[in-house]
Amino acid sequence: MDLNMMLTLGEGSPNLFPVPSVVFWTMLNFAILLAVLYKFLYKPLLGAISAREQEIENSLRKTAEDLAEAERLRRDFEAQLSNAQREANEIISKATKAGTAVKEEIESEARSRATELLENATRTIEREKTRALAELREEVANLAIMVAGKVIEKNLDNADQKRLADRFVAEVGEH
Amino acid sequence: MTDMLFGLAADSFHLHEPVTWINLPYIPISNLIVAEWVVMAILIVVAIIVNKAVLGGKFTKLRGTLELLMDFLEGWYSSFIGSRKQARKYLPLLGTLFLFILISNYMGIIPTIGYEHSLFAPTGQWGTTLGLALVVAIAVQYISVKEMGVGGWLKHLVHLGPLSVLEEFVRPFSLSLRLFGNIFAEEILLAVIVMLAPYFAPIPIMGLSLMFGAIQAVVFTTLSAIYIGGVLEHAAHAHGKHGHNEAAHAH
Numbered sequence: 001m002d003l004n005m006m007l008t009l010g011e012g013s014p015n016l017f018p019v020p021s022v023v024f025w026t027m028l029n030f031a032i033l034l035a036v037l038y039k040f041l042y043k044p045l046l047g048a049i050s051a052r053e054q055e056i057e058n059s060l061r062k063t064a065e066d067l068a069e070a071e072r073l074r075r076d077f078e079a080q081l082s083n084a085q086r087e088a089n090e091i092i093s094k095a096t097k098a099g100t101a102v103k104e105e106i107e108s109e110a111r112s113r114a115t116e117l118l119e120n121a122t123r124t125i126e127r128e129k130t131r132a133l134a135e136l137r138e139e140v141a142n143l144a145i146m147v148a149g150k151v152i153e154k155n156l157d158n159a160d161q162k163r164l165a166d167r168f169v170a171e172v173g174e175h
Numbered sequence: 176m177t178d179m180l181f182g183l184a185a186d187s188f189h190l191h192e193p194v195t196w197i198n199l200p201y202i203p204i205s206n207l208i209v210a211e212w213v214v215m216a217i218l219i220v221v222a223i224i225v226n227k228a229v230l231g232g233k234f235t236k237l238r239g240t241l242e243l244l245m246d247f248l249e250g251w252y253s254s255f256i257g258s259r260k261q262a263r264k265y266l267p268l269l270g271t272l273f274l275f276i277l278i279s280n281y282m283g284i285i286p287t288i289g290y291e292h293s294l295f296a297p298t299g300q301w302g303t304t305l306g307l308a309l310v311v312a313i314a315v316q317y318i319s320v321k322e323m324g325v326g327g328w329l330k331h332l333v334h335l336g337p338l339s340v341l342e343e344f345v346r347p348f349s350l351s352l353r354l355f356g357n358i359f360a361e362e363i364l365l366a367v368i369v370m371l372a373p374y375f376a377p378i379p380i381m382g383l384s385l386m387f388g389a390i391q392a393v394v395f396t397t398l399s400a401i402y403i404g405g406v407l408e409h410a411a412h413a414h415g416k417h418g419h420n421e422a423a424h425a426h
Contacts, residue, residue, distance in 0.1 A: 016359075018302040018351075021202045022193070026211060026297070026306025033215045034271045040219070040226040042267040045245055048230070050263070 141169045193300065211297045214278045248273075255400040257407055265403055268314060272307060273396045276354065279303070280388030283362045284381050298358040298391075301351060308351035311399045312343070315406055322410030331409060350398055357391050 145165045193205035229238045245266070252269055253262035276298055283296025297303040320328045332340055361384050368377050 016301060018300075018305040019193070020302075022205070022207060022300060022302025023306040023309065024202055025204070025208045026303045027310055029208070029211045029215055030271070030275060030307060030310050033218060033275060034268065036215075036219050037222050037271050037274070038267045040222040042270065044226060044230040045241060046263055046266065049242055049245060 137169060137172060140172055141165050144168050144172075207295075207297055207300055207303065210282055210295060211279070211303065214275060214282060214297065217278055218274055245270075252396075252400045255397060256404040257411075261404075261407055262400075265318075265400070269396045269400055272311070272399060273392050276307065276392040276395055277389060280358055280391060281385070283358065283365070284384050284388070296358050296362055298354055299362045300359075301355045304351035304355040304358075305347065307354075307395070308347035311350060311402065312347040314399075315346075315402045316343075318403060319406045319410070322407060323413050327410075327413055331413070346402060350395060354391050354395050357387060361387060 142165075145161060145168075148164060148168075149161065193207040195203045195205050196209060197204040225241070229235065229241060248270060249259055249262045249266055252266065253259045256262045256265060279296055279298040281296075283299055298307075316328075319331065323331055332343075335343075361380075365377055365380050365384065368380055
């Protein structure tokens with residue numbers, strides 16, 4: 001009994017085994033169907049899904065990058081801000097120091113100048129005083145000579161007059 | 176009673192035998208082939224309508240639904256294939272198999288017993304299911320060669336041993352017989368019931384047929400996905416022989 005007989009229920013029963021032409025046609029038909037459905041259905045649909053996934057992935061990556069960039073910028077700005085703060089503090093303290101130095105310099109200069117002026121003034125006064133005294137002494141001597149001349153008129157010659165005046169001047173100078 | 180049922184079944188066998196419509200040499204066109212063309216025509220027309228009406232313009236709810244469906248299928252097959260990326264690659268093949276088998280199965284739901292030139296479920300014939308299973312077998316071998324190279328593929332076959340090589344040949348048979356047996360039995364059952372009680376009685380069976388038709392389509396494509404997944408897993412192991420072997424052995 002062959003296999004075909006085993007699958008039959010009676011006389012003239014049909015053949016259940018695969019018919020080669022059906023196998024061929026099915027494979028050909030399926031290949032055509034696959035090609036057509038791929039072109040019209042799967043390619044556009046799966047392509048769109050892939051494209052959207054790519055888009056989402058890209059935007060997620062971009063967001064992460066932007067976030068990292070923002071974080072980096074924030075750190076940069078913070079660093080710059082603290083730098084600026086420190087620099088400002090430095091500038092202020094430098095300026096304060098410089099100001100103090102200038103002030104002290106001006107003060108000391110003023111003080112020394114004042115001292116100098118005072119000394120000059122004192123010196124000038126002293127000198128003027130000395131000169132005035134000398135002038136005064138000379139004037140007094142002349143006056144005394146004049147007076148003495150008037151008193152003793154003819155008794156004294158010029159040499160006597162001079163000697164007398166000098167003695168007088170010396171006496172006045174001692175007082 | 177039993178004799179009568181057997182007789183009815185035998186009659187329906189006869190009625191389900193393909194009738195040659197166009198007698199081409201070696202590849203005659205029977206009503207079975209025409210039934211396949213009808214299935215193809217339905218799917219292609221729907222695909223073109225969907226392409227023009229839904230995929231062309233802006234994003235619509237219908238398009239979102241389709242994309243969700245694709246996403247679901249991808250998720251479902253990825254659990255057998257390994258990764259979503261690979262599942263997406265083979266989704267057109269598996270999806271087309273699913274749609275073709277589903278619509279083919281549903282072709283048999285409307286009983287056409289008594290009309291010799293009627294159309295019936297193409298999947299109720301072993302030839303059809305064997306054709307589909309051979310497509311899967313060829314695809315699996317093609318993927319093996321593509322992933323591992325010809326040398327890798329031959330090494331893989333030698334490495335598998337004779338029993339596993341035999342399994343590669345047995346797979347198309349088991350895959351095709353499972354689908355054919357289910358749909359054929361369903362058709363015969365429906366035919367016998369229609370012959371016994373033409374009105375109302377077949378309705379529950381038709382309801383069941385709707386369910387079984389979908390289940391068989393899912394089973395066929397899921398098993399195909401598992402075969403593809405097996406090959407991809409093997410290829411991945413062969414690729415990462417130095418890096419991944421230790422990790423694989425550790426498990």
